[in-house]
Amino acid sequence: MKTGILTTIVLAFISIGCNNDNNQKNSETAKQNESTQQTVPSNPKGYGRITEVKLGPIDPKMAHEGNEIFETKCMACHKLDERYVGPALRKVTERRTPEWIMNMILDSETMVEKDDTVKCLLQVYMLKMPNQHVDEKDARNVLEHLRTVATQSPEKNPSK
Numbered sequence: 483m484k485t486g487i488l489t490t491i492v493l494a495f496i497s498i499g500c501n502n503d504n505n506q507k508n509s510e511t512a513k514q515n516e517s518t519q520q521t522v523p524s525n526p527k528g529y530g531r532i533t534e535v536k537l538g539p540i541d542p543k544m545a546h547e548g549n550e551i552f553e554t555k556c557m558a559c560h561k562l563d564e565r566y567v568g569p570a571l572r573k574v575t576e577r578r579t580p581e582w583i584m585n586m587i588l589d590s591e592t593m594v595e596k597d598d599t600v601k602c603l604l605q606v607y608m609l610k611m612p613n614q615h616v617d618e619k620d621a622r623n624v625l626e627h628l629r630t631v632a633t634q635s636p637e638k639n640p641s642k
């Protein structure tokens with residue numbers, strides 16, 4: 483009987499694990515992680531120097547500059563519509579906050595160390611995203627590029 487209960491608990495624990503894109507929005511999960519792993523609960527803004535990003539309408543010039551950075555520094559590992567070395571990024575602005583994305587770009591080491599969502603991604607992708615040494619302005623431009631591609635359908639850009 484006891485093992486039955488234990489198994490149930492273990493299974494419940496596994497099922498609240500990573501496989502969940504809404505991790506950061508799920509306070510139940512955050513609480514459970516906190517009590518079992520002694521880590522700071524998932525933070526929707528992530529960890530790092532960016533605490534607030536003010537978004538206006540998409541700025542095409544910034545997006546264009548961001549696209550260039552993206553092509554040189556990100557596409558070795560990321561495609562827009564398919565999993566590659568890292569996750570597909572077309573809709574990343576829909577699943578993460580702007581602050582979280584910028585912290586991931588600027589300080590992936592801290593994010594891998596502290597952020598529960600990134601810890602989960604690491605279990606799937608088995609590689610710590612290296613710091614790409616992008617400055618804050620370029621990271622903001624990349625964010626603008628990612629906001630732009632989220633509005634475009636995959637068909638328009640099949641090769642990416």
Ligand code: HEC
Nearest residue numbers: 555556559567568569586587603604607609610611614624
């Ligand atoms: C050497 C490979 C590599 C490069 C280069 C790289 N990444 Fe990543 N990226 C990853 C991996 C792997 C992950 C999954 C998290 C982890 O394991 O660290 C990731 C995760 C991410 C995430 C989170 C995705 C999600 O689903 O939440 C974002 C956003 C991201 N990368 C953006 C970028 C941007 C922008 C660049 C360029 C400035 C970049 N990455 C360059 C490998 C890379």
